[in-house]
Amino acid sequence: MKQFTSFVKKEFYHILRDRRTMFILLGMPIVQIIIFGFALTNEVRNSRIAILDNSKDIATSAIINEIDASRYFDIQKNLYSYKDIEAAFREGNIRMAIVFPQNFGQDLEHFNKAQVQLIADASDPNVANTLSNYASAIIKDYQDRILEGKKLPYTINTEMRMLYNPQLKGAYSMVPGVMAMVLMLVCTMMTAITIVKEKETGTMEIMLVSPIQPLKIIVAKAVPYLALSMVNIASILLLSVFVLDVPINGSLALLVFESVLFTITCLALGLLISSAAGSQQTAMFISLIGMFLPTVMLSGFMFPIENMPLPLRVVSHAVPARWFYSIVRSVMIKGVGLEGVWKETLILAGMMMFLLFLSIRKFKIRLA
Amino acid sequence: MRTLRFLLQKEFRQIFRDPSIIRIIFVMPVIQLMILPWAADYEIKDIRLAIVDHDHSSYSRQMVSKITSSGYFLLQDYSSSYENALKQVEQDEADLVLEIPAGFEKKLVKEDESELFMAINAINGVKANLGGAYLRSIIQDYNREVRLKWIQFPRFNPEPNIEIASSNWFNPMMNYKIFMVPGILVILLTMVGTNLAALNIVKEKEIGTIEQINVTPVRKYHFILGKLIPFWVLGLLILSIGLTIARLAYGIVPVGSLLVIYLFAALYLLAVLGLGLLVSTFTNNQQQAMLISFFLMMVFILLGGLYTSIESMPVWAQWITRVNPVAYFIEVMRMVVLKGSGLRDIAPHMGIMAGFAIILNGWAVYNYRKRA
Numbered sequence: 001m002k003q004f005t006s007f008v009k010k011e012f013y014h015i016l017r018d019r020r021t022m023f024i025l026l027g028m029p030i031v032q033i034i035i036f037g038f039a040l041t042n043e044v045r046n047s048r049i050a051i052l053d054n055s056k057d058i059a060t061s062a063i064i065n066e067i068d069a070s071r072y073f074d075i076q077k078n079l080y081s082y083k084d085i086e087a088a089f090r091e092g093n094i095r096m097a098i099v100f101p102q103n104f105g106q107d108l109e110h111f112n113k114a115q116v117q118l119i120a121d122a123s124d125p126n127v128a129n130t131l132s133n134y135a136s137a138i139i140k141d142y143q144d145r146i147l148e149g150k151k152l153p154y155t156i157n158t159e160m161r162m163l164y165n166p167q168l169k170g171a172y173s174m175v176p177g178v179m180a181m182v183l184m185l186v187c188t189m190m191t192a193i194t195i196v197k198e199k200e201t202g203t204m205e206i207m208l209v210s211p212i213q214p215l216k217i218i219v220a221k222a223v224p225y226l227a228l229s230m231v232n233i234a235s236i237l238l239l240s241v242f243v244l245d246v247p248i249n250g251s252l253a254l255l256v257f258e259s260v261l262f263t264i265t266c267l268a269l270g271l272l273i274s275s276a277a278g279s280q281q282t283a284m285f286i287s288l289i290g291m292f293l294p295t296v297m298l299s300g301f302m303f304p305i306e307n308m309p310l311p312l313r314v315v316s317h318a319v320p321a322r323w324f325y326s327i328v329r330s331v332m333i334k335g336v337g338l339e340g341v342w343k344e345t346l347i348l349a350g351m352m353m354f355l356l357f358l359s360i361r362k363f364k365i366r367l368a
Numbered sequence: 369m370r371t372l373r374f375l376l377q378k379e380f381r382q383i384f385r386d387p388s389i390i391r392i393i394f395v396m397p398v399i400q401l402m403i404l405p406w407a408a409d410y411e412i413k414d415i416r417l418a419i420v421d422h423d424h425s426s427y428s429r430q431m432v433s434k435i436t437s438s439g440y441f442l443l444q445d446y447s448s449s450y451e452n453a454l455k456q457v458e459q460d461e462a463d464l465v466l467e468i469p470a471g472f473e474k475k476l477v478k479e480d481e482s483e484l485f486m487a488i489n490a491i492n493g494v495k496a497n498l499g500g501a502y503l504r505s506i507i508q509d510y511n512r513e514v515r516l517k518w519i520q521f522p523r524f525n526p527e528p529n530i531e532i533a534s535s536n537w538f539n540p541m542m543n544y545k546i547f548m549v550p551g552i553l554v555i556l557l558t559m560v561g562t563n564l565a566a567l568n569i570v571k572e573k574e575i576g577t578i579e580q581i582n583v584t585p586v587r588k589y590h591f592i593l594g595k596l597i598p599f600w601v602l603g604l605l606i607l608s609i610g611l612t613i614a615r616l617a618y619g620i621v622p623v624g625s626l627l628v629i630y631l632f633a634a635l636y637l638l639a640v641l642g643l644g645l646l647v648s649t650f651t652n653n654q655q656q657a658m659l660i661s662f663f664l665m666m667v668f669i670l671l672g673g674l675y676t677s678i679e680s681m682p683v684w685a686q687w688i689t690r691v692n693p694v695a696y697f698i699e700v701m702r703m704v705v706l707k708g709s710g711l712r713d714i715a716p717h718m719g720i721m722a723g724f725a726i727i728l729n730g731w732a733v734y735n736y737r738k739r740a
Contacts, residue, residue, distance in 0.1 A: 018653075021655060024660060039682060039688075047677070047680065048679065063545075115531045115532075117535065120535075123547055124702075125537045137534060154519075158484045159480070162490035173493075189658075190655075193655050281571075284654075297403075303407050305417075307414070309406050309415065333491055
């Protein structure tokens with residue numbers, strides 16, 4: 001036992017004395033939360049657009065004013081001919097052009113019918129779609145205003161209610177994702193690299209010839225990273241509750257328990273990588289390409305899983321982060337208890353056991 | 369000049385004799401470009417819908433069949449218990465609940481007005497918003513059909529009607545891959561460039577071989593150039609592989625000229641490699657270098673405008689994107705590949721990138737000390 005504690009102490013010194021690494025490991029989640037929470041929104045805002053108004057009457061200027069006043073659009077320039085549109089797009093500074101034909105207002109007044117054209121830069125299909133929708137909604141609003149409360153017969157009214165996240169904040173779906181990402185990074189990549197580093201610099205040899213059991217070496221390596229992850233989880237949760245206003249609706253104890261489960265899975269993965277990799281560079285690239293990318297891509301946090309082709313959806317089931325992400329989302333935001341996430345928990349636990357077993361078996365106590 | 373040649377020879381040998389680097393160069397682009405574009409699809413489709421029908425009338429059934437045949441929705445559940453449907457949302461089996469109250473048809477016909485209730489899982493706000501909007505517009509369409517059935521509209525429109533024609537330029541099929549692939553290629557170049565360069569010098573520090581160089585008359589800038597040029601060549605090679613994959617696998621042929629892309633990429637690589645070298649002069653071991661370059665990469669890539677558009681970011685984040693080389697390259701790639709912008713259109717980007725290259729490399733040379 002004393003042997004073991006002194007090994008753990010050694011590992012702690014390793015981490016604590018490398019100030020830069022420490023600083024980044026602890027600072028990373030904070031920066032991520034801030035970037036994800038404030039800077040990354042899928043919402044479209046202040047999109048630059050251009051207007052080609054061939055009519056210049058009361059109706060068009062009213063619509064233009066309304067578009068300019070909305071927070072989605074920012075009118076960048078007025079164009080004077082159809083040809084200018086393409087040039088403006090090519091310079092790359094507008095996202096959409098709105099074209100009013102001649103006699104727009106007259107047509108609307110006399111024939112109750114007028115046209116308007118929206119030209120979106122679809123190089124980003126999503127933004128193009130959203131912008132067309134927003135612009136159409138503003139124009140439709142204007143149209144309804146002319147109608148002035150004349151009630152149409154046979155009307156179906158739809159009432160919408162947003163569950164869990166009434167303000168539609170992006171942070172609700174990203175906090176669980178950042179947790180998965182940071183744990184993956186700290187535990188998998190860092191453990192893999194520290195073990196390989198000992199191999200590379202030759203200190204592993206010294207440990208293997210010491211009387212301490214190999215299993216204890218591994219556990220001692222893992223303990224400090226487990227502790228570090230807990231600190232990170234605490235800082236992520238504190239930031240999300242107090243800075244981003246994302247509540248913890250479920251039980252905190254359950255959340256911590258699940259995080260520990262996922263952390264151990266990540267540690268086992270790191271261990272597995274370390275026995276496969278010969279150099280730090282390889283270890284890093286394996287954990288980056290093999291672990292980190294799948295975590296970001298296939299966990300459902302950046303990209304919706306249901307949109308992926310079948311093979312990727314199948315592969316996503318093997319990504320531990322996917323299950324963890326779904327658990328955290330349910331517990332933290334929906335406030336579900338263990339009875340709602342037992343299936344995911346069981347799968348995660350199974351993965352953990354399997355990976356631990358595999359990594360301990362693969363751990364080489366002999367030198368090459 | 370001769371010194372540089374020998375240094376280059378050394379570096380190239382070092383790279384080509386390391387199987388893991390070769391693997392990274394060839395495997396990374398293939399994996400990323402073959403898989404990522406398939407995963408990175410933000411398009412909202414297949415929204416899972418649970419319908420609670422208390423009415424069971426012919427109107428409610430007509431509406432449901434209209435909704436399910438629209439292609440946006442997957443009917444997950446059709447029941448008459450609201451609790452049951454909510455439970456499905458809780459278990460992540462449905463995204464949206466549509467409740468049709470009892471007497472829906474009767475009220476619509478007799479009282480001219482009827483209600484429907486929607487409850488949407490809004491954890492993913494964008495999806496919730498769009499899903500709700502789709503459903504609402506389908507219901508409105510249905511509403512119009514009902515109205516037409518009951519009243520004969522006069523020949524002239526009784527209500528003012530603005531027709532909105534929207535067209536999508538540059539990517540009329542709204543193909544997500546055309547949008548993602550050039551961006552992913554940029555990320556690939558950035559990751560490989562920065563990481564390899566950052567790790568390289570540090571590795572020499574860690575193993576101690578840098579001492580051997582420090583005691584030779586090799587000049588600082590020779591050393592840095594010797595490190596820079598091989599990776600620069602590698603980077604252009606990766607770009608070529610990536611463009612080939614984009615063409616063969618996704619049929620993406622740049623509208624603009626390839627020369628412009630290469631020209632800009634050449635400058636860009638200089639800047640990115642400079643960043644990597646700078647990181648490596650600041651750090652003592654590979655672990656540190658990895659973490660720092662990873663950290664920078666993450667910020668740059670996330671704020672690069674690939675996943676979310678830059679205009680929507682708050683002002684402080686937009687300022688960060690001004691000093692983010694990744695954002696410039698992604699913009700240039702899109703402009704050239706999709707819109708066919710020429711050299712004149714991207715001249716400002718070129719200037720800024722040249723500035724980045726000079727500052728970062730100059731800083732790296734300045735910061736590299738030939739002392740232990």
